[in-house]
Amino acid sequence: MRLSGTIGTALIIATLSTVGMASPGGAATQKAAVPAPATAEKKAGIIATVNGSDIAVEDFDAGLNRAQRLALQTGKPLTCAQISRLRGEVVEELVRREILYQESRKSVKVTEAEINEELKKLKGRYASETDFANALAAMKVSPSTLRAQVERALSIQKFIESQFASKAVITDKDIWAYYDRNRESFRQPEQVRASHILIKAEPGWDAGKKGAARKKIEEIRQKIQQKQDFESLARTYSEDPSASKGGDLGYIRTGQVLKPFEEALFVLKPGEVSDIVETSLGYHLIKASDRKPETTVPFENVKDQLRTLLKQEKGRQEASAHIGKLREKAKVAIFLPSE
Template sequence: MGRKRAYMAIGRTIKGLAVHFCILTSVFCILTSVFCISPAQAQKKPGVVAVVNGAEISVDDFNRELNRIQRIVLNTGKPLTCSQVTRLRTEVVEGMVRRELLIQESLTKVKVTEAEINEALKKLKEQYPSETDFTNALTEMRISPAALRKQVERTLAVQKMIETQFASKASVTDKEIWAYYDRNRDSFRQPEQVRASHILIKTDPQWDAKKKAEARKKIDDVMAKLKQKQDFESLARAYSEDPSASKGGDIGYVRQGQLLKPFEEALFALKPGEVSEVMETRLGYHIIKATDRKPETTVPFENLKDRIRTLLKQEKGQQEANAYIATVRGKAKVEISLPPEE
């Protein structure tokens, strides 16, 4: 992903272990949630909104979480009333307290090894195009490598405790698994897919008419070779200016909504083995070949049974963890001091 997309992704991960007390058990979610560390948290000691067994929750982090949730609500088109904002502020800080308690409990009950931390960091880095992009993201967020490593340890401890202490002990029946599958059949539908190959001769909107005509001649020459029964794959390797040229033009199976609309319309109009006429998109001139087609299907229950069982065990583990943390909350030393409403 580019720099802009990388930082957008960081912003989206703030929801990890947040106000609704959802316990993240997905490895990817756990890893990406480390970017919940804010510049203020990493570099200075701001005012605090709560102290949980001696651990401080900063006002900056509280405001950031509150603003995030308010934006979500506003996007629904239903503005919050004053009383709703007051209640939301209380729920947000309480959620952050419970999150901190969960982390504290996890660190006392499970051991996260250096190897596990290193593997988690490796997976996190793989979400970026290069080591430099990853380092730049940390620099932009003002997160030190040491702070990142500590947060990875904390989030992995949570994941590990939920799995070992709660999810692994949860019981799920076949009846529950079927009920989940039946309720969510629409989610298990796989839309029609077409496998495509193409030959691309690139153009640029800034080109003059002469240069664009040269590109058109190139693609027309390729089309002439195809009409002489020359092999599509070989011609793609020889002439296409798309990265897929090395694979004979093959771009794999695609669903509607994944490609540029003109390309997609031309592709889905083809039967397997058919080749389109020359068509144009903002990328340039294309010749498209459909090589296979898969009709819409619903993934069979048996193919999903084990995955649904795991999901339901995780959900039950989450519920048990929430109940456990509620008990711990009653025994913890917690001081809350909400800042004045703006």
């Protein structure tokens, strides 16, 4: 269990953004969404049609919801003009993705096994099926819609890889330039391997209940002072899931755990055990078993990964240019609802 102060809800659809078709300059540089021509017939539940294929309002709502969440992370409310522009950008992005999906279907096939594997990965980001379902509901995405989006994303991803990324030429000079520009990204901060024993005590508990928890952790501390094995005590007494591993939490860096826990951990030398530490989870005894100093990942260690990354990025850029040409020829009707 990571003792992080908050567990952010992953944006499931954003997980598929590796195949996003926004142009290098962002969505604002894309062709603006325009209303359907007078000859186009509006259909219930449809936001747009692309070469005769429908784009559902449900997809638009989910995309707009995601875009608004991301925009609000700046801490400033969106103006009416910004919301209006965002709506146009979202529907245009859906149109562009539909065009590319149609193109991908001409040469790519996605199997049920591939879809199921991707869904398994997405679900694995959540603690339970309930948490996963709640995240979908918050983004207004039904399970069937998610499955369809996964199939489309994989189809586009495979198409970009086969038609663009695999053919992209990336030199060692390109890779070094990227590494040099982004050195901070390859910095690995100091890490400490931690184990702990937790006796739960929630903030809302009465004094008697919290007192009993405090007494229990003090008794465990005495056992440690008597040289009893920390790992064995963790397995016996800890109320954290890590108890089954002797309290081992693995290597931790700053910002990953609750602040009082972090402050106590990072002053310990390997082999030392902290005094009793209180957090919102309860009372802890923390042991440091190893320490890794801050370092920078050597270029040679990431060279191959960066080559793949840059090939993918170049593939996305070339695909974006390609889709721009297809967009000009596509038969598109957009039924953007009134605000």
